[in-house]
Amino acid sequence: MTGIKFKHSLLCTTQGGIYLETNYRIAYDKGWDDLKQKTPEDIASTMDVTYLSDKQQFIVPYLNENYIADCIKQTIHKEADGTVPGIGAAILILHYLTFFQTETALVNKWVSLKEIPNGGMLFYPAFHKESIVGLIKAFGHQPSLLLECAKQIGGQPARFGDASAVFKVFPKIPLCVVIWEGDEEIAANATVLFDPSIEHLLHIESVIGLGGYLANKLIKLAAPETRRGHEIW
Known part of the structure; x- marks a missing residue:
């Protein structure tokens, strides 16, 4: 494994x-x-x-x-x-x-999990169900709350969607969480974005795990009384 x-x-x-x-x-x-x-x-x-x-x-x-x-x-x-x-x-x-094999620099662009090679597209439906849906529920109708929660774990505001933040999860791995606010006519949405260099730094299952870890952390900060599953993180 x-x-x-x-x-x-x-x-x-x-x-x-x-x-x-x-x-x-x-x-x-x-x-x-x-x-x-x-x-x-x-x-x-x-x-x-x-x-x-x-x-x-x-x-x-x-x-x-x-x-x-x-x-x-x-x-x-x-x-x-x-x-x-x-x-x-x-x-x-x-x-x-x-996991790394060689020195890898940031590409300085953002892509979704679906664009990460070696399984991103395949695993995306499960990632959406396990992590993205939770972000939508937590922040989709209160996007400003994302920035409050992000600040507690070092997240910096970004300029995507209705609210977004960039996190330096590891020294060479940034992640970005984006929220689009929903209303009576348009459904709320969310995503987790990655720098493409991550494919050289982590196995695809760990890429997914890292995105899930960050999402779960933010969701628990938004509703600390809510425990999502068992504490593996």
């Missing part, structure tokens, strides 16, 4: 709590194995992260927070308070550190 599956159904609940199914654990363990195959200094320079050679730790900026990837303990935690991210977020961090 090279990427994370986009379905929350990979988690199951029992009387004993929430258990991760095999696919997530395989992806997580493989991420650490892949990390061992790369030169830390190459990762740091190529992906714009910091490597502390004395501690064998990477400091990875991830949506307005720094995370520590400890190569000795094979653990990931938030630098500020030690919080451990959900398994999905941890896998995305590992994939960001390991």
Whole structure:
């Protein structure tokens, strides 16, 4: 398995709590194995992260927070308070550190998931159902709320739609969320946009996971009492 599956159904609940199914654990363990195959200094320079050679730790900026990837303990935690991210977020961090093959620059244009090669078009219907619909429900009739929520996680206002914001999710990966307001005659709409360079930085399933992570984060900020599925992020 090279990427994370986009379905929350990979988690199951029992009387004993929430258990991760095999696919997530395989992806997580493989991420650490892949990390061992790369030169830390190459990762740091190529992906714009910091490597502390004395501690064998990477400091990875991830949506307005720094995370520590400890190569000795094979653990990931938030630098500020030690919080451990959900398994999905941890896998995305590992994939960001390991998937790249060569130095890649931003193209500085925006495209939808459907335009990302190697499966974007195929996965788009599921992405729309799991993430875009939630954005429409949360912000489609109150687009200004997007800007309020975006500000809390480092988003900067953009000039698309009725409200939009750009997020530096990883140092080399920006995402843009756009909302079009609906009324009695026109349905509200939303989208998540990517820089085309992302195809060289993440596997397509991780591209989808990253877009879903950002959407889910914004939706929860808009309605913090609402929990969407299990906490894998």
